[in-house]
Amino acid sequence: xxxxxxxxxxxxxxxxxxxxxSEENSDLDIFETDKEFQKFVEHTGIExxxxxxxxxxxxDLCFHAxxxxxxxxxxxxxxxxxxxxxxxxxxxxYPATACILQARLGLSNECMSFDISLGCSGWVYGLSTxxxxxxxxxxxxxxxxxxxxxxxxxxxxxxxxxxxxxxxGSATALTYNESADDIYAHMATDGGNYKAIIMEDxxxxxPFTIDSLKETLREDGSIRSRLHTHMDGMTVFxxxxxxxxxxxxxxxxxxxxxxxxxxxxxxxxxxxxxNQKIQKKxxxxxxxxxxxxxxxxxxxxxxxxxxxxxxLKDQINASDRHKINLFTCGFGVGLSWGSVYFRLQNAICSxxxxx
Numbered sequence: 096x097x098x099x100x101x102x103x104x105x106x107x108x109x110x111x112x113x114x115x116x117s118e119e120n121s122d123l124d125i126f127e128t129d130k131e132f133q134k135f136v137e138h139t140g141i142e143x144x145x146x147x148x149x150x151x152x153x154x155d156l157c158f159h160a161x162x163x164x165x166x167x168x169x170x171x172x173x174x175x176x177x178x179x180x181x182x183x184x185x186x187x188x189y190p191a192t193a194c195i196l197q198a199r200l201g202l203s204n205e206c207m208s209f210d211i212s213l214g215c216s217g218w219v220y221g222l223s224t225x226x227x228x229x230x231x232x233x234x235x236x237x238x239x240x241x242x243x244x245x246x247x248x249x250x251x252x253x254x255x256x257x258x259x260x261x262x263x264g265s266a267t268a269l270t271y272n273e274s275a276d277d278i279y280a281h282m283a284t285d286g287g288n289y290k291a292i293i294m295e296d297x298x299x300x301x302p303f304t305i306d307s308l309k310e311t312l313r314e315d316g317s318i319r320s321r322l323h324t325h326m327d328g329m330t331v332f333x334x335x336x337x338x339x340x341x342x343x344x345x346x347x348x349x350x351x352x353x354x355x356x357x358x359x360x361x362x363x364x365x366x367x368x369x370n371q372k373i374q375k376k377x378x379x380x381x382x383x384x385x386x387x388x389x390x391x392x393x394x395x396x397x398x399x400x401x402x403x404x405x406x407l408k409d410q411i412n413a414s415d416r417h418k419i420n421l422f423t424c425g426f427g428v429g430l431s432w433g434s435v436y437f438r439l440q441n442a443i444c445s446x447x448x449x450x
Contacts, residue, residue: 097282098349103233104226105275106437108268109411110164110445111397111404112156112242113145113261117390120144125254135258140367140388144261147244153184154192154199156264156397156450157240161200163445164266170236172201177228177237178208181221181396183428184244185210196240207234214292215363215427216282217241217396219435222267222423223280229271239267243395248294250310250319256326259366261392265400276440279350282433283342291330292428296321331427335369339426340376346434356420357436359407360384363425364391364398399423404447411444 120142126132136142147156157180165172178200180193193208202208207228213220218241225239242264249257296307307321319325339362347354360379362370367388374384385406387398394401403411403421410419419439426432 099280101226101230101278103273104229105270105272107270108164108168108443110160110266111401112160112448113263114147115449116146117143118146120258138368141392142389144392146246147262153182153242153244157242159448159450160266167445173203175202175236176234179225179239181211181217181241183214214395216425216431216433218399219425219433222435233271235271237269241265242397245395248324250323253317253319259393261394263394263397263401265397276438279436281346285430288430291327336372339373357422358420361399361402361423408444414439415441
């Protein structure tokens with residue numbers, strides 16, 4: 096079982112960045128009638144999403160989030176010893192985007208930097224990874240940069256994916272602190288269902304060819320190419336509403352945590368229906384489960400930190416007076432899922448950045 100009890104690590108700051116452009120789902124041609132659009136909103140809760148401009152990448156969003164957070168924390172860049180970038184939207188196949196961000200941010204050449212390729216579970220996986228490195232290596236300061244520009248990989252003619260997803264980036268600052276509360280984590284994987292969310296071509300298994308660009312009518316009624324994301328909605332929905340609640344129950348049993356101890360449950364923002372099903376199974380009241388479906392949609396790996404920045408900024412910035420207990424859970428492409436429980440104290444949450 097991939098359970099972790101991570102000591103001597105503190106989350107000291109959060110920031111998020113979104114594109115300034117907002118796309119209204121009501122303007123999309125894929126909804127043939129207003130009734131169809133209203134049904135979509137009723138099920139997903141998503142009315143609009145942020146969409147990046149051509150040539151603007153997840154790394155750009157994360158860069159702006161990191162610059163703001165470092166300024167708000169008054170950190171010296173040469174003190175940062177580790178940078179992890181988590182995304183399914185890298186700048187290039189190689190080199191690692193983390194290497195580019197290390198130089199772009201002006202960090203020391205002694206800063207350990209690498210990428211993790213994950214989507215919806217990316218922030219919790221990234222957090223457990225970087226926190227483990229800090230705990231083991233006693234890195235004094237570290238940055239976790241997580242983001243995706245998923246709108247660029249969705250077919251505008253595919254109503255099962257395109258109106259669901261938005262773009263965002265985030266930055267999370269962590270420090271080594273021997274008086275910090277423990278961080279608890281659990282990670283899991285079901286690679287047997289890897290085809291449930293997949294881009295079929297463009298990797299080394301199925302390299303790009305001219306045929307990769309051809310848009311074809313699929314069995315589900317969508318029109319997309321092999322460079323667009325395919326999502327088996329029923330498999331993903333069943334996975335979310337079944338695996339996640341069971342995993343959360345096991346988490347609380349393993350670490351002997353009472354649900355009543357949690358101030359806020361921040362889940363990956365998949366869609367309204369899925370999240371409500373999960374919330375209902377876990378008997379979590381609405382006031383403890385913030386969401387951002389309406390204006391941002393599903394922002395993949397960055398949805399958890401974006402939810403905290405947009406919904407819990409005041410509470411986080413008051414953590415010098417009131418310690419906050421947070422349970423976070425990400426789930427999706429892979430298929431993979433994970434949870435992290437931590438306490439925030441004396442943390443800083445920056446204003447949401449739009450670029």
